[in-house]
Amino acid sequence: MDLPPGPRAPAAWQTVAWMTRPAAFMRRVHERFGDPATIRTYWTEQPMVLFSHPDAVREVFHLDPEIAPAGQSWEFLRPFAGPHSILLLDGEEHLRERRLLQTPFHGARMRAFAPMIGELARAELSGWSGPVIALERMRSLTLEVILRVVFGVRDDREEAELRDVIEGTLGGVRSLPRMLSMALIQRDLGPRSPWGRFRVAVERFDALLFEFLARRRADPGGDSVLTLLLEQRDEDGNRPTDRHLRDQLVALLVGGHDSSAASLAWAFERLARHPAVLARLREGDPTYLDAVVKEVLRARPALTIAPRLLLAPARIAGRTLPAGVQVAACLWLAMRREDLWPQAAAFRPERWLEAPQPNPMSWIPFGGGVRRCAGAPFAEMEMREVIRAAAWLTIRPIGPRPERARRSMLVVTPDRGGEILVVAGL
Numbered sequence: 552m553d554l555p556p557g558p559r560a561p562a563a564w565q566t567v568a569w570m571t572r573p574a575a576f577m578r579r580v581h582e583r584f585g586d587p588a589t590i591r592t593y594w595t596e597q598p599m600v601l602f603s604h605p606d607a608v609r610e611v612f613h614l615d616p617e618i619a620p621a622g623q624s625w626e627f628l629r630p631f632a633g634p635h636s637i638l639l640l641d642g643e644e645h646l647r648e649r650r651l652l653q654t655p656f657h658g659a660r661m662r663a664f665a666p667m668i669g670e671l672a673r674a675e676l677s678g679w680s681g682p683v684i685a686l687e688r689m690r691s692l693t694l695e696v697i698l699r700v701v702f703g704v705r706d707d708r709e710e711a712e713l714r715d716v717i718e719g720t721l722g723g724v725r726s727l728p729r730m731l732s733m734a735l736i737q738r739d740l741g742p743r744s745p746w747g748r749f750r751v752a753v754e755r756f757d758a759l760l761f762e763f764l765a766r767r768r769a770d771p772g773g774d775s776v777l778t779l780l781l782e783q784r785d786e787d788g789n790r791p792t793d794r795h796l797r798d799q800l801v802a803l804l805v806g807g808h809d810s811s812a813a814s815l816a817w818a819f820e821r822l823a824r825h826p827a828v829l830a831r832l833r834e835g836d837p838t839y840l841d842a843v844v845k846e847v848l849r850a851r852p853a854l855t856i857a858p859r860l861l862l863a864p865a866r867i868a869g870r871t872l873p874a875g876v877q878v879a880a881c882l883w884l885a886m887r888r889e890d891l892w893p894q895a896a897a898f899r900p901e902r903w904l905e906a907p908q909p910n911p912m913s914w915i916p917f918g919g920g921v922r923r924c925a926g927a928p929f930a931e932m933e934m935r936e937v938i939r940a941a942a943w944l945t946i947r948p949i950g951p952r953p954e955r956a957r958r959s960m961l962v963v964t965p966d967r968g969g970e971i972l973v974v975a976g977l
């Protein structure tokens with residue numbers, strides 16, 4: 552069975568392009584080889600077939616998890632994510648975990664968190680003046696949101712302890728050379744090797760988190776996602792174990808921290824270059840605010856692919872693909888198709904206020920099917936709260952060139968971190 556065409560450059564070269572210039576790489580692959588196309592990188596052991604047409608994307612999202620599990624694509628996260636992690640499970644176990652984890656992220660329970668997020672956002676932005684690297688600040692803010700709203704930390708000391716240990720763990724894997732070296736050799740070469748240091752950091756993190764969970768079990772009150780997770784009961788009425796809760800909190804942290812920070816950094820990078828959008832945001836129309844959030848997620852998605860590993864041959868877009876390859880809905884390409892998005896490269900929130908509305912399988916920043924982002928409503932709410940507050944800043948880009956995309960761990964961020972000049976603060 553032949554795979555669709557793709558670059559013949561060595562995997563090492565494709566890996567570097569995929570990491571350092573992902574947008575340009577995907578665009579070139581698409582222009583040269585069309586849809587679908589096959590890439591080979593060290594990101595996954597297997598070749599990866601990228602699809603972007605909405606019909607093919609729907610087929611990828613609806614593949615039977617028995618033959619196309621998504622959990623296996625995240626296998627490299629296991630040492631941090633843990634064995635109960637929704638990210639790694641598939642089939643029935645995954646659905647069971649998903650039902651538990653999604654409960655706090657729906658309806659009124661979730662909306663109740665909005666005022667707290669708005670307050671944290673305004674407190675962060677009120678300190679801004681002069682040059683700001685939005686990505687750094689948004690990493691700090693989205694971590695604070697997770698610690699306060701999801702973990703339910705109650706005071707500055709608890710927050711500082713957890714923040715410190717989380718930054719120590721994630722900091723080690725975000726840098727490009729370290730990440731490449733870890734992707735190539737996930738072997739423990741002693742406590743001073745990058746992988747060894749990462750393992751030690753995870754142990755420190757676990758010890759602190761178990762202490763924290765013990766305190767919360769003893770005194771569970773308060774409004775947080777953890778409070779709701781502590782109320783969970785499985786089909787047999789059992790409470791979650793500490794290990795299970797730990798893996799749930801880590802899944803929400805891994806899923807929700809860098810992805811939200813990257814999306815918000817892109818929001819600042821785009822808004823600084825589009826003062827008319829900021830001006831219109833100040834009019835306070837919630838529909839327009841929603842359009843800005845959707846357009847940031849379309850034009851600069853934080854995740855570029857939703858991959859599934861084929862365990863048996865499968866037919867997608869009229870073509871049979873063999874077992875042993877990764878198939879991916881390419882989120883980035885799907886949201887850049889000129890046939891579906893007129894002036895696809897332009898940042899134009901107004902498109903969301905015009906008819907006709909896009910095909911749902913062409914706006915897929917949160918992936919789709921049974922693996923669609925479990926925190927999507929929360930992520931959109933967080934972005935709305937931050938952007939609503941940011942509309943009152945006067946900001947300019949620092950450099951004239953729009954920022955390029957580059958990878959940082961699992962997400963795609965602006966290459967200069969979303970650098971802006973805050974001319975007038977809140």
Ligand code: HEM
Pocket residue numbers: 621637638649701802803804806807808810811814852853854856857858916917918919920921922923924925926927929930931
């Ligand atoms: C703008 C921010 C975010 C973006 C762009 C994003 C995007 C995604 C994507 C693309 C996936 C994979 C979907 C697939 O494979 O089809 C995913 C999965 C997931 N996300 Fe998000 N996410 C964001 C924020 C969040 C937040 C805030 C949380 C939680 C608080 C979260 C929790 C998760 C979880 C738990 C999964 C795994 C779902 C599963 O495997 O069933 N995400 N996200």
